[in-house]
Amino acid sequence: MGIKATNIVWQQTNVSRQDREKLLRQKGILIWFTGLSGSGKSTVATMLEKKLHDMGKLTYLLDGDNVRHGLNSDLGFSIEDRIENIRRIAELSKLFVDSGVITITTFISPFIKDREAVKELLKDDFIEVYVDCPIEVCEKRDPKGIYKKARKGEIKNFTGIDSPYEPPVNPEITVKTHIDSLEECVSKIIDYLELK
Ligand SMILES: Nc1ncnc2c1ncn2[C@@H]1O[C@H](COP(=O)(O)OP(=O)(O)O)[C@@H](O)[C@H]1O
């Protein structure tokens, strides 16, 4: 992505990421959930965040729908808007990680290319969590009733129905919410973080 403005110079600051991380006694990291609607991203992430918080960690959860209420309220679900949605979230997450926060995002983020762009931006600070669950199970759960609407043709470009979902090729973590319990899914992520 190029820069439109001219005559801008990066301003150096006196407090570094390392300083903030020392103060917080933790490392900033981005835990990026990806998966179909209803796969369990928000459910797993919400419990993960609570566990980390109870462990004394400073966290921030950026949830798909919430971001679309504010920062990205001007964006829809066309291909271009989805790309811009993820680009802004990646930049925002980068600032959070730089502030030392354990940042958690829950966006369908269906395209490999977009998630690779996030990884490109965050480098080793990016942990991809694939919330793996067959679409039949997601559709049966349908916690927001949106599959029903999508089947009726009331929602266009719905991931898994008339818009593709590209599963991660090499995610750091995979949780299978149709097989493992919520607690098991969360533990798997905590174990990985402790190892790291
Ligand atoms: N092991 C599990 N992990 C996470 N969610 C589960 C699990 N088993 C069943 N569910 C249910 O699946 C649904 C997932 O919805 P949600 O977390 O909103 O999905 P998403 O954020 O991916 O759209 C919830 O109703 C949740 O209770």
Ligand SMILES: [Mg+2]
């Ligand atoms: Mg969600």
